[in-house]
Amino acid sequence: MKSIKELLKEPELFSSGHRACAGCGEVLAVRQVLLASQKPVACAMPTGCLEIVSTIFPHTAWQVPMFHSAFENAAATISGMEAAYRVLRRKGKIDKKIYFIAFGGDGGTYDIGFQALSGAIERRHSFLYVCTDNQAYMNTGIQRSSATPQFAHTTTSPKGEKLPGKLQPRKDIMEIVIAHEVPYAAQTTVAFFSDLVKKVEKAQSYEGPTFINILVPCPLGWGHLPSLTIEISRLAVETNFWPLYEYENGVYRLTYKPSEVKPITEWLKLQNRFAHLFEEKNKHLLEEFQKYVDEKFQKLLKKFEASGK
Amino acid sequence: MSQKGSSNCDGKGGEMILAKTGNEALAFAMKQIEPDVVAAYPITPSTEIVQIFSSYVADGLVGTEFVAVESEHSAMSACIAAAASGARAMTATSSQGLALMHEMLFIASGLRLPIVLCVVNRSLSSPLNIHCDHTDSLASRDSGWIQIFCEDAQEAYDSLICAVKIAESIFLPVMVTIDGFIISHCLQKIDVLTDEEVKSFIGEYRPNYNLLDVDNPITLGPACLPDSFFEHKRAQAEGMYQALAVIEKVFKEYEKRFARPLSIIEEYQTADAEVGILCMGSTAGTAKVAVDNLRKKGHKVGLFKLRIFRPIAVKYLQRALKNIKILGILERMEGLSAFGGPLFNEVRSVLYDEAKRPIILSYVYGLGGREITPEEIEEVFLELISLKNKRRKSIEKFRYINVR
Numbered sequence: 001m002k003s004i005k006e007l008l009k010e011p012e013l014f015s016s017g018h019r020a021c022a023g024c025g026e027v028l029a030v031r032q033v034l035l036a037s038q039k040p041v042a043c044a045m046p047t048g049c050l051e052i053v054s055t056i057f058p059h060t061a062w063q064v065p066m067f068h069s070a071f072e073n074a075a076a077t078i079s080g081m082e083a084a085y086r087v088l089r090r091k092g093k094i095d096k097k098i099y100f101i102a103f104g105g106d107g108g109t110y111d112i113g114f115q116a117l118s119g120a121i122e123r124r125h126s127f128l129y130v131c132t133d134n135q136a137y138m139n140t141g142i143q144r145s146s147a148t149p150q151f152a153h154t155t156t157s158p159k160g161e162k163l164p165g166k167l168q169p170r171k172d173i174m175e176i177v178i179a180h181e182v183p184y185a186a187q188t189t190v191a192f193f194s195d196l197v198k199k200v201e202k203a204q205s206y207e208g209p210t211f212i213n214i215l216v217p218c219p220l221g222w223g224h225l226p227s228l229t230i231e232i233s234r235l236a237v238e239t240n241f242w243p244l245y246e247y248e249n250g251v252y253r254l255t256y257k258p259s260e261v262k263p264i265t266e267w268l269k270l271q272n273r274f275a276h277l278f279e280e281k282n283k284h285l286l287e288e289f290q291k292y293v294d295e296k297f298q299k300l301l302k303k304f305e306a307s308g309k
Numbered sequence: 310m311s312q313k314g315s316s317n318c319d320g321k322g323g324e325m326i327l328a329k330t331g332n333e334a335l336a337f338a339m340k341q342i343e344p345d346v347v348a349a350y351p352i353t354p355s356t357e358i359v360q361i362f363s364s365y366v367a368d369g370l371v372g373t374e375f376v377a378v379e380s381e382h383s384a385m386s387a388c389i390a391a392a393a394s395g396a397r398a399m400t401a402t403s404s405q406g407l408a409l410m411h412e413m414l415f416i417a418s419g420l421r422l423p424i425v426l427c428v429v430n431r432s433l434s435s436p437l438n439i440h441c442d443h444t445d446s447l448a449s450r451d452s453g454w455i456q457i458f459c460e461d462a463q464e465a466y467d468s469l470i471c472a473v474k475i476a477e478s479i480f481l482p483v484m485v486t487i488d489g490f491i492i493s494h495c496l497q498k499i500d501v502l503t504d505e506e507v508k509s510f511i512g513e514y515r516p517n518y519n520l521l522d523v524d525n526p527i528t529l530g531p532a533c534l535p536d537s538f539f540e541h542k543r544a545q546a547e548g549m550y551q552a553l554a555v556i557e558k559v560f561k562e563y564e565k566r567f568a569r570p571l572s573i574i575e576e577y578q579t580a581d582a583e584v585g586i587l588c589m590g591s592t593a594g595t596a597k598v599a600v601d602n603l604r605k606k607g608h609k610v611g612l613f614k615l616r617i618f619r620p621i622a623v624k625y626l627q628r629a630l631k632n633i634k635i636l637g638i639l640e641r642m643e644g645l646s647a648f649g650g651p652l653f654n655e656v657r658s659v660l661y662d663e664a665k666r667p668i669i670l671s672y673v674y675g676l677g678g679r680e681i682t683p684e685e686i687e688e689v690f691l692e693l694i695s696l697k698n699k700r701r702k703s704i705e706k707f708r709y710i711n712v713r
Contacts, residue, residue, distance in 0.1 A: 087345045
């Protein structure tokens with residue numbers, strides 16, 4: 001694995017000057033993935049924040065081929081690119097190995113793009129799918145997605161007199177992807193650069209579809225200070241809300257063990273989307289949240305133990 | 310019927326008259342075109358095209374990368390991505406499949422990608438129905454695709470080969486349509502070219518740009534704000550303004566090389582006709598019988614078969630219809646506009662500036678596969694004859710054939 005020092009000497013493939021918000025976790029993730037990626041690489045993305053902040057004509061932040069066509073089809077798009085690559089390589093029209101990465105937000109991955117993702121994985125196209133998961137539809141103004149945590153306030157799961165924000169827990173996209181029997185799937189976040197780099201390298205060492213889910217804080221959508229992006233990313237891991245782990249050829253492995261597991265309130269209290277949980281009447285919801293995190297982690301722990309990791 | 314088509318042609322010359330259904334003819338043309346990528350999803354009545362083509366792949370008869378996607382939306386998405394990556398891409402669909410592709414049709418044309426699509430025309434739900442009408446492709450009329458309607462399997466075979474060359478000459482996507490079941494599943498004698506003839510006619514795909522040119526990376530599909538969006542659409546429109554000349558050139562070249570004429574409007578017995586019918590697709594064959602029967606009885610009737618629905622063949626229509634007194638437009642779609650379907654409205658609009666223009670009536674027919682007979686078309690002709698001297702405004706325009 002390349003060290004961070006070495007990586008920082010590599011050319012930036014996602015250039016500065018894009019239009020992302022201050023503190024945007026998504027563009028951090030993209031920059032880190034591209035630094036870590038094998039080269040040459042060709043990419044695709046769905047409609048969303050990333051496309052809007054990085055491409056407005058005639059400008060682009062992408063120093064690698066990047067294709068955006070619609071919202072629900074990043075995986076189908078990367079399928080078509082990879083199919084073209086395979087046949088053109090066979091015909092001698094392309095003379096080098098090209099790696100493929102699709103970047104999708106949680107909307108384009110968990111929800112509207114879910115069918116295309118499942119199809120592309122099942123067909124065993126060779127690509128890395130990176131989900132930059134900021135847990136809501138941020139581009140259209142912070143609407144709930146199936147990645148939004150329970151009790152989070154969004155503009156379509158607002159906290160109100162009667163309802164405490166989103167009623168349902170988030171979809172476990174990792175387990176769904178793993179059920180497709182991919183060779184490699186992993187979960188990470190932007191505060192853990194080395195962990196992320198290692199996971200990209202591992203994913204790209206496999207032929208076939210691989211998946212990395214990256215938690216990316218969104219200051220606007222989560223209601224936190226832009227300066228706290230990395231802190232909040234780290235706390236998500238240290239509270240066990242977002243354990244860093246990987247699934248490789250049937251083996252689950254925890255890739256980072258916090259020295260001390262912090263209560264979930266440490267993560268929640270920095271984000272406005274959860275502010276209502278700290279009202280006296282909602283005390284039981286905080287307890288429920290903690291219970292959910294603990295139970296979810298226990299389930300995962302059993303998988304690590306079963307794998308002997 | 311064999312899944313691999315009824316062909317015994319080895320592509321090396323020799324016997325070149327084959328018995329093929331419309332679907333088999335299109336699949337066979339696809340085999341000879343041998344696109345780099347075919348991404349497709351089955352739907353009645355176009356399924357066979359995909360099945361037959363996948364058997365060509367399984368038998369190693371083509372070097373195509375076949376992507377059996379999980380929906381038509383993904384089929385067109387993958388074709389778009391493949392075409393943008395320097396590959397010649399084709400697919401086939403019908404009805405709900407074309408409707409599901411709808412969003413992507415605009416993206417294919419907006420990116421100026423010369424994708425070729427076989428459409429086997431079928432009605433759109435609801436109610437569900439698997440049989441022919443033209444609602445699916447006519448509902449895609451504003452998506453920036455060239456649309457070529459075919460009367461039979463021979464015309465479909467020839468048109469599909471030309472479509473590749475048309476698409477790649479003007480960088481616009483092309484759909485070639487046949488009538489579901491009536492043509493798609495009907496066995497017909499067709500005259501085919503050799504593989505070499507097809508390949509030399511269409512040549513190599515030379516893309517405008519290539520996503521997989523990794524040494525010269527491009528960003529494709531950026532957001533365009535009000536300061537640039539309009540210019541992109543205007544440039545795209547220019548392609549459509551110029552497309553008819555390209556279609557004509559390719560058809561003429563095809564005719565010159567292979568002695569098979571392809572027209573933009575085929576006219577049948579129109580030289581002295583003052584009463585005409587205009588239609589698209591397989592109904593033209595039925596209408597020719599009706600024309601013959603009425604001609605025997607001394608009626609000066611003629612048929613106009615419109616082959617190119619997009620772009621609108623303005624000059625061709627104006628020229629062809631200039632001596633017609635009354636025209637019945639047989640429309641295989643209910644436009645639900647309370648003012649007729651697109652074929653009626655567009656042909657009528659094309660003639661608006663003409664000093665002499667016919668009375669034009671809309672005859673909706675054949676929805677959901679309802680059969681149309683020569684006798685019914687004869688009745689339409691006779692009705693038109695009886696109305697030809699009436700006052701234009703006094704005539705009820707919107708008529709239906711054989712509906713209870």
